[in-house]
Structures are given as structure tokens and as C-alpha cells.
Amino acid sequence: MVPESNLPKQMVSLRGVSKSYGDKNVFSNIDLDVAAGEVTAIIGPSGAGKSTLLRCINLLELPDEGQITIGDKTIKAGSTATNKEGEELRRKAGMVFQHFNLFPHMNVLRNVSFAQERVLKRSRKDAEERSRLLLDRVGLADFADAYPARCSGGQQQRIAIARALAMDPEVMLFDEPTSALDPEVGLEVLAVMRELADEGMTMIVVTHETNFARDVSDNLIVMADGKIIEQGDPGQILSDPEHERTKLFLRAVLGR
Amino acid sequence: MTLLITVAAVSIGVVLGVPLVVGLRAKNFLVRLVSRGLVDLIRGIPAIVWLFIIYFGVSIGAFRFDSTMAAIVGLGLISAAYFAEIYRGGISAVDMGQWEAGNALGVNRWTTFAQIVGPQAFRVSVPSMTSYAISLLKDSSIASTIGVTEIVFFTTQDARSNDGGLTVYILAAAIYLALSVPLALLARRLDASLRKKVSR
Numbered sequence: 346m347v348p349e350s351n352l353p354k355q356m357v358s359l360r361g362v363s364k365s366y367g368d369k370n371v372f373s374n375i376d377l378d379v380a381a382g383e384v385t386a387i388i389g390p391s392g393a394g395k396s397t398l399l400r401c402i403n404l405l406e407l408p409d410e411g412q413i414t415i416g417d418k419t420i421k422a423g424s425t426a427t428n429k430e431g432e433e434l435r436r437k438a439g440m441v442f443q444h445f446n447l448f449p450h451m452n453v454l455r456n457v458s459f460a461q462e463r464v465l466k467r468s469r470k471d472a473e474e475r476s477r478l479l480l481d482r483v484g485l486a487d488f489a490d491a492y493p494a495r496c497s498g499g500q501q502q503r504i505a506i507a508r509a510l511a512m513d514p515e516v517m518l519f520d521e522p523t524s525a526l527d528p529e530v531g532l533e534v535l536a537v538m539r540e541l542a543d544e545g546m547t548m549i550v551v552t553h554e555t556n557f558a559r560d561v562s563d564n565l566i567v568m569a570d571g572k573i574i575e576q577g578d579p580g581q582i583l584s585d586p587e588h589e590r591t592k593l594f595l596r597a598v599l600g601r
Numbered sequence: 602m603t604l605l606i607t608v609a610a611v612s613i614g615v616v617l618g619v620p621l622v623v624g625l626r627a628k629n630f631l632v633r634l635v636s637r638g639l640v641d642l643i644r645g646i647p648a649i650v651w652l653f654i655i656y657f658g659v660s661i662g663a664f665r666f667d668s669t670m671a672a673i674v675g676l677g678l679i680s681a682a683y684f685a686e687i688y689r690g691g692i693s694a695v696d697m698g699q700w701e702a703g704n705a706l707g708v709n710r711w712t713t714f715a716q717i718v719g720p721q722a723f724r725v726s727v728p729s730m731t732s733y734a735i736s737l738l739k740d741s742s743i744a745s746t747i748g749v750t751e752i753v754f755f756t757t758q759d760a761r762s763n764d765g766g767l768t769v770y771i772l773a774a775a776i777y778l779a780l781s782v783p784l785a786l787l788a789r790r791l792d793a794s795l796r797k798k799v800s801r
Contacts, residue, residue: 405701436707446702450720450798459716460706492798512706 356381356547362411372571384548386562393568395551403438404431416515439509443521445501447493454489457508479507499530519550567591602751606741609673611734614680621685643682651675656747672744691726731788
């Protein structure tokens, strides 16, 4: 009998999560677990519901059924979860978007510091110190005074990663972080993500980058038609998938 | 006087337009309904009629508007309604991703609106706002009908006493031009400098 305390702590847990838009059911009854320090990659054809699922984790989309747990905080769908509880949950997760979504009217330093000051109530001095540290970590220390519009896509995405990290999240969610970048530029972003993973950050990444999935992630989830059709060791699934749909999808992705 | 009325009315409009647009976008159905009703009511009645209503109609106890105040209040309210709609367009022009980024970072809805989306919406709204202001400069001439001593008032007075000369109207036109053209120039400059910050 393994005592409860010896089981790996689940950083993120989804139970029975379903989401529909009107009549269209995006996915139903999804269960998902991500242990602390684990990197989970989610791949699959478009429209499979991958992004929507990711966005349910930090309640950017509100699931119709099920419950979401991050760390020690659980929210049940359709419960009397107040806005405030949703905000608390969101604080635990950092999100990086496909289109970066940096704030164009603020310079880079302010982009990274803004939420620290407003949400975490850090002083301007502390926030900026932390911001500079993180910008340095993603290789963009000199860009603090620049405006996002002057930065390349890859730079903007790295700034976005710094901005999310500044909130000291327990888990980082990546929604197709390199899909809007050309392949070479995508590499600089993937490098940063790789480092993050090596440092032990819990990460859930929706991506088309199968190399990243194979080399960096601990767990691979294949989603299609609103269901998780395969799940497990990335190397195994990518080289020898069981499900027919996975085979079909991988043929298109890997055989380019 | 023309300038005074225009500047005062626009200022009122810029400020009052904000609570109006917040009302228009409110989650509460009743608030939305009332806001929509107000905006449509204000825009649905011609300025000249509003000015008459406010000038002749408002007498609360011993309080009555003098003609200049009536003009400023009337044109100010109308401006507010128009600015609310301009702001509404500006807000919806801001990419959803900005809201999402704010939310994902844990910033509450109000701060996201005020500090992230709002400033961007404002920047987008500036061309429409300056365009409106320049129009208002001309339309403030409406105030002459309730006796405000602005450009058209003097012009028509002069024309009557001097047996209807074209000259005086041309003079009025020239004065309006002299005011609007530099304003339009300034407006374009303002727009350009605001854009420079956020474009590549």
C-alpha cells in the first residue's frame, strides 16, 4: 500500500471537464493529470479542442461541467465560483498566447512589471528588479525600454514568457507558442521553454512542434474530435502510435 | 465665444462619454437599457430643439440657465452621447487578446479596462473625436438661435442692420475657416504622434 503522501503531487488535475459552444460540443468528460515539474504536450488536428481545453485550465473559457484543480485550489464548473476565485486560480497559472498579446502602449519593462504591481502588489522598484532579471533570463535584458512594436515576433514571445513568469506561477500554459513564428525564430522561443522545463517548471504545451514534444515533454497527449485518443510516452507515441487517427495526423505533421 | 462653447462642450463630452460607454457595456441588463435609452434619446433630437428645451424649459425654483450655459450643457450632453458611441467602437476595435492577456495575468476586469484596453481604445478613437470636435465648432452656430453672442449671432445682427450684405457672411465663413483648418492640422499631428509610439 503506497501511502498517500508518497504519490507524486498532481499540480494540475481536470476531472470530467466538458465544454460546448451552443450546440457544438467541443469536448466532453476529459480527465487530465499533470504532476509537479512535469511537461505535458498536447498535439492533434485543428478543431480537436486542444486550445479550448488549455484555456479552461485557467478559466479563460468557462467549462460547462467538471472541475479544475491547480495546486490546492479547485473550481467546479457552474458552481457559485465567484470572479474572485477565478482570479485566484488564474494567478497560479501563467499563459503564453499564440499571438503574444503584449501591451503595445507600454514599454517592455512595464509590460513585465504591470501585473506584478497591480495584482501581486509589489512596489515599482521590486517589480522592475524582478522584470529585469527575467528579461535577462530570456536573453532580452537590453530591450527593457523598447516598445513591443519594435521587437521581432520571437522577441515578443520571449517577453511574453517573461511577463507570465513574473507572476511566479505554479504552472505555465502555452497555447501554440511558436505557431505564429517562422521556424528559425521559433527555435529561440523553444530554447527558452526547454530551459524552463529543465528548471522544473510544470508546463502544459499545446503545440505542433513534434520535436519539442519528443525531446522535452514527459507526457504526450493526442487529442482529436474532442477526445483524448492517446496518452503516454512521447517517443513511443510519435514513433509507433496505436490509434488510427493519430497515425493519420502524424503522417501529415512528420512527413512534411 | 464660439471657441468657448466648443471647448466646453467637447470637454464635457469627453468626460461624460466614459460612464455612458461603461453603462452601454455593462453586464446588468437594466443599466445597459437605460444607457442605450439615454444615448438614443439625446442623439435622436436635433441640437436646436435640445437647446430650446434646456434654455426655455428648465426653471427649477429660481434657477434658469442663461443662454451660454444652456448651449454648453446642451451641446455637452449631445457630445457625450456621440463620444460614448465613438468609445464603444474604439473598445471593440481593441483585440480580444488584450483582454485575455490581462485576465490570464490575474488583473481584474476593471483595471484591465482602465489601464490596458482603455488607453488603446482611446488612441483608436482620437481621429473620430477630433473630427467631431471640428464639426461642433461649426455647429455651435446653432447657439445663436437662443441668443448666444457667438459668430453667427453677430453676423446676422450685422446683416439685418446693414440691409443684408454678402460681405459679412463671407467674413463669418473666413473666421470659421481660420479656426477649423489649424484645428484639423493639429488633429492630424496628434494622431500621427500617437501612432508613432505603437507602430513599427
